[in-house]
Amino acid sequence: PFEAAQQLFRTLEGRNALSPRSTRRARVASMIRKPMPGKDVWIACETNMAGEITRGSMELLSSGNKLVQSLGGAVFAVGFPASIGRHAALLASYGADRILALDHPELERYAPETIAEAMANLVQEHTPFALLLCASERGRDWGPRLAARLKLGLTGDAIGLELDGEGRLIALKPAFGGNIVAPILSKTYPQMATVRSGVMELAEPIDSRTADVEIVRPALSPARSRVLNSRSILDPTIVPLEGAEVVVGIGMGVGGPDGIECVKDLAHALNAAVCATRRVTDEGWMPRQLQVGLTGKTIEPRLYFAIGISGAPNHLIGIKRAGTVVAINDDRDASIFERADIGLVGDWATLTPVIAQLFRQRQTV
Structure with a gap:
């Protein structure tokens, strides 16, 4: 076993597998883009247990930048609660042109129905081209509730996003046991999809980018359910x-x-x-x-x-x-x-x- 372990170590060194990867990544647009109803791409950003923006959210911002290059709109980072605004510099560096931070006491605790209600009001007011969510436990929870409220199609667990010749969003999903990748088209707008973390390229951030932060205080109904305890x-x-x-x-x-x-x-x-x-x-x-x-x-x-x-x-x-x-x-x-x-x-x-x-x-x- 010791000889096998030594041989493994030498082989990994020879493959440079023990050193951090250095990859060339696409850079986000340096200029701040102006919002255009029907052309904007919204990213629902999440934070982890430590309060940091998740990698999946940054991947979606990177993907949103590619989409608006063809659409002509802007990239919105949407977050709840309003504390998401303290990450404005990071979100802007990965391509967010505008940040919407939802502020309401009901949003301080996770409640999928409340999030869906707040997002439904925002989406109807601003009419973005697409709303992209992380295919996380929470994204898979409140995303379908929002789609149901707005009577929209939702492609779940996508592994890729692209625009077709008519400018419609195509979500890519594995099918038949992963042997093929199927293109999924929704005919409703805004387009909605949840996207897996780790499948989209992370763009090279630009630290000098800035983004406007808007605190949104939605009118919400009392939550119908509450989390009493968690571990x-x-x-x-x-x-x-x-x-x-x-x-x-x-x-x-x-x-x-x-x-x-x-x-x-x-x-x-x-x-x-x-x-x-x-x-x-x-x-x-x-x-x-x-x-x-x-x-x-x-x-x-x-x-x-x-x-x-x-x-x-x-x-x-x-x-x-x-x-x-x-x-x-x-x-x-x-x-x-x-x-x-x-x-x-x-x-x-x-x-x-x-x-x-x-x-x-x-x-x-």
Whole structure:
């Protein structure tokens, strides 16, 4: 096992997989664009548990910039509560021309019906061309409620966006088990779609850009439901999955919760996030929020370790943009080896502690 771990380390060094990626990205437009009803693209921006703008939101801002280059409108960043306004500099740097911060006591607590009501009033007033949401737990919750209120079509979990020859928004979605990508067209306006995090290119920000911030105080009905209590089921000691450079994936081959704790030790050594296959989350071994694949999240780490993962198409779709993939499995015929750049055939429980020890000694990932 030690020799295999050393060979793995040397191979990763040779592939530059241990160094941060340096990629050339498209830059957002430097000039501030003027709003044009029917031409503007709205991005519903989200914050994470730490109060930071999510990577998915920044990806959507980047995508919105590409769309308005053809449409001629502006990019709006819409957020709730009004504290989103303190991120104005960041949102502007990624292409927001105008920021709408919704301010209302009912929006201080998450309530999907209330958000849908507030957004419905705004959308009807401003008539944007499109409203794009993150395909997150919350986006999937209040987005359909808004679409129902406005009687609009909504394409969920898109992996790409483009305009057709007539200037209509085409949302791209995997179909037939991920074997094809289907173009989806909605004939209602504004166009609506939820888009997965990790599938859109992140633009190169321009720190000198500015954006006007408008505080919107909507008239809202009292919320019909309230969250009485909540708790996090994610391990706070593990790196967040969104935007992680290194990710350790856990499959059914680890055998159960005890095996997962062993794999998490490798994640700590690599300073990596963890994710799981659908079968692992179906068994309740790990939270659904960490599921990667066709029916879960899409990730693009520079280095991905697949531990005990067979390589089902559902999961492979979620890691198709990963850089270097290292697979560890005791089944040499496992499909994951067809996708892997580096494969280790052997007992994961024997190999992963040695790999973790080696990386701790080298202190390099």
